[in-house]
Amino acid sequence: MSFKLAGPVLEGSRVRLEPLDHRHAPDLAEAAEQNRDTYGFTSVPRAAGVGGYIDAQHARAAAGLLAPYAQVDRASGRAVGATAYWEPRLWPSGDGLCAIEIGYTWLAASAQRTGLNTEAKYLLFRHAFETWRVARVDLKTDARNTRSRTAIERTGAQFEGVLRNWSQSWAPGEEGGLRDSAIFSITAQEWPDRRAALERRMASRQRG
DSSP, X not given: OOOOOOOOOEEOSSEEEEEOOGGGHHHHHHHHTSOOTTOTTSOOOOGGGHHHHHHHHHHHHHTTSEEEEEEEETTTTEEEEEXXXXXXXXXXXXXXXXXXXXXXXXXXXXXXXXXXHHHHHHHHHHHHHHTSOOSEEEEEEETTOHHHHHHHHHTTOEEEEEEEEEEEOOSTTOTTOEEEEEEEEXXXXXXXXXXXXXXXXXXXXXXX
16 A cells, blocks of 8 residues: 555644644744744745635645644744754655654744744654654755754754755745755654653653
8 A cells, every 4th residue: 555645633642733724824824924033044925915825735635745734833823933854754665754854843823932843843753753763864954954954963963964955945046046045854763862852851841
């Protein structure tokens, strides 16, 4: 049986990851118009473009390339950002998922540094490794995006290097151009230790 990429609802104590839908559009429009200073290397729609953004993510999902999520703050019940599984890679037999990337991630300024991102990554990692049984999870970001690289490293993902002219650039003034991408990963062998570390980190934040 061939694998079909579809992300279920994933629920933590701070964040609930719900398959992205147009019902999330009003919240995401508000979230996207908060302080945008951290979005210099990230694709984040403006409020007026959220509907088109959701349509584009659904088109990628229909092509089997993406499983998009809204990140919902459980305390408020409001969508405060987005993320996705994407670029699934199957085993050579075509039966089952070998690897997946986590990307298309952004959060409203008010949701950054609150623990939501850590828990969202934990939920996505856990489902990928423990339900889909992947061999690795990939993450990448613009090599110049120090903030994003630091956030990825805090999840326990290992830096593997920089691929030059690898991905579409989202930096202002670089439309249509390519960027150097910093590549990170967690492997199935590493996951038990990374899971324990993330759980300790989340528990420490909750106690604080």
